[in-house]
Amino acid sequence: MNALTAIQPQLSLGDWLADLVVDALIDEADLSPKPGLVDRRGNGAHSDLHLGLMHASALALWPSFKAMAQAAQQRGAIDQALREDVGRIGREGEVEMLRVTGGVNTHRGAIWALGLLSAAAALESRELTPEQVAVRAARLALLNDRAAPVTGDSHGAQVCRLYGVHGAREEAQLGFPTVIQQALPQLALSRAAGAGEQNARLDALLAIMTQLADTCVLYRAGMAGLTCMQSGARAVLAAGGCASLDGRRLLRDLERDMLRLRASPGGAADLLAATLFLDRLQHGLPAQLGSL
Numbered sequence: 001m002n003a004l005t006a007i008q009p010q011l012s013l014g015d016w017l018a019d020l021v022v023d024a025l026i027d028e029a030d031l032s033p034k035p036g037l038v039d040r041r042g043n044g045a046h047s048d049l050h051l052g053l054m055h056a057s058a059l060a061l062w063p064s065f066k067a068m069a070q071a072a073q074q075r076g077a078i079d080q081a082l083r084e085d086v087g088r089i090g091r092e093g094e095v096e097m098l099r100v101t102g103g104v105n106t107h108r109g110a111i112w113a114l115g116l117l118s119a120a121a122a123l124e125s126r127e128l129t130p131e132q133v134a135v136r137a138a139r140l141a142l143l144n145d146r147a148a149p150v151t152g153d154s155h156g157a158q159v160c161r162l163y164g165v166h167g168a169r170e171e172a173q174l175g176f177p178t179v180i181q182q183a184l185p186q187l188a189l190s191r192a193a194g195a196g197e198q199n200a201r202l203d204a205l206l207a208i209m210t211q212l213a214d215t216c217v218l219y220r221a222g223m224a225g226l227t228c229m230q231s232g233a234r235a236v237l238a239a240g241g242c243a244s245l246d247g248r249r250l251l252r253d254l255e256r257d258m259l260r261l262r263a264s265p266g267g268a269a270d271l272l273a274a275t276l277f278l279d280r281l282q283h284g285l286p287a288q289l290g291s292l
């Protein structure tokens with residue numbers, strides 16, 4: 001023991017997972033330039049959001065993510081009781097988010113996706129590959145939360161009905177295919193090509209945008225907005241990604257189009273945070289937690 005470890009409080013699995021989630025949310029918010037989204041440069045297509053609010057919201061959610069991980073550790077199995085614990089803690093987290101932001105929806109989708117993923121990670125802390133964690137999260141998401149309000153009038157529910165697409169719920173229930181099949185492989189590819197970490201993360205966001213039926217975009221800009229987002233993101237990647245000059249030019253075009261349509265890919269942003277979380281998680285438990 002040295003002077004530093006002597007004063008460090010014991011790190012629990014829940015602390016560690018909540019730290020990773022909040023880091024991922026803050027890294028997502030800070031990443032720039034993101035088309036249509038809040039970042040270090042400004043508010044994107046939003047009049048009610050800004051970077052400080054995204055940070056405050058992420059930090060305020062730390063106890064909720066820790067509580068979801070702890071619930072999973074205590075229950076120890078993917079069952080109805082855990083599903084309803086996670087749903088209750090998630091709803092309480094939403095209330096806290098709205099309190100801290102003065103009623104602005106900063107992280108509704110992130111509470112859902114990262115709540116499920118942190119619970120799934122806590123269930124089997126020795127099986128932390130992205131695929132293993134996503135499959136457990138999907139099994140949890142497939143269980144019905146009997147206490148969830150059945151309104152069907154959320155923005156996501158409205159556009160899923162109107163356009164016949166899958167939204168945040170189905171993305172989780174299918175095991176986060178957009179993260180596992182698009183974002184993580186693109187992140188690895190761009191890193192391997194020497195794009196640099198920020199460009200590799202932007203490329204991962206674009207890979208999500210090429211495929212996702214982002215219900216935030218659909219709600220604000222309809223199918224024309226979604227098509228514009230998907231084809232614009234494809235064009236940037238086809239031109240060599242965000243590290244290339246042509247890719248950067250096309251990224252600027254995409255941003256201009258998203259702002260003109262007031263289209264904000266908030267769902268894609270949440271899934272980028274999920275990608276960054278799973279990417280870090282696969283490096284395994286820190287030594288302090290090695291005996292769990």
Ligand SMILES: CC(C)(COP(=O)(O)OP(=O)(O)OC[C@H]1O[C@@H](n2cnc3c(N)ncnc32)[C@H](O[C@H]2O[C@H](COP(=O)(O)OP(=O)(O)OP(=O)(O)O)[C@@H](O)[C@H]2O)[C@@H]1O)[C@@H](O)C(=O)NCCC(=O)NCCS
Pocket residue numbers: 046086087088089090091094105106107108109110111112115148149154155156157166167168169171212213214215216219220264265266267268270271
């Ligand atoms: C099951 C739920 C996820 C609810 O889903 P549903 O689709 O019914 O509800 P929404 O309210 O629309 O929330 C879904 C949020 O998920 C993100 N998202 C969108 N599309 C996808 C997708 N295809 N895959 C994954 N994730 C997706 C998105 O969140 C982000 O965007 C939000 C900001 O959007 P913005 O447009 O600015 O804000 P709004 O105020 O909504 O609209 P405007 O008026 O401004 O246009 C921001 O939150 C990002 O996080 C969607 O918003 C689950 O949430 C649920 O069941 N909730 C109910 C309460 C509950 O039980 N919670 C506990 C769950 S553990």
Ligand SMILES: Nc1ncnc2[nH]cnc12
Pocket residue numbers: 028029036037038039044046049054106107264265266267269270
């Ligand atoms: N950076 C961001 N900008 C706007 N909405 C978001 N939802 C999640 N992250 C976001």
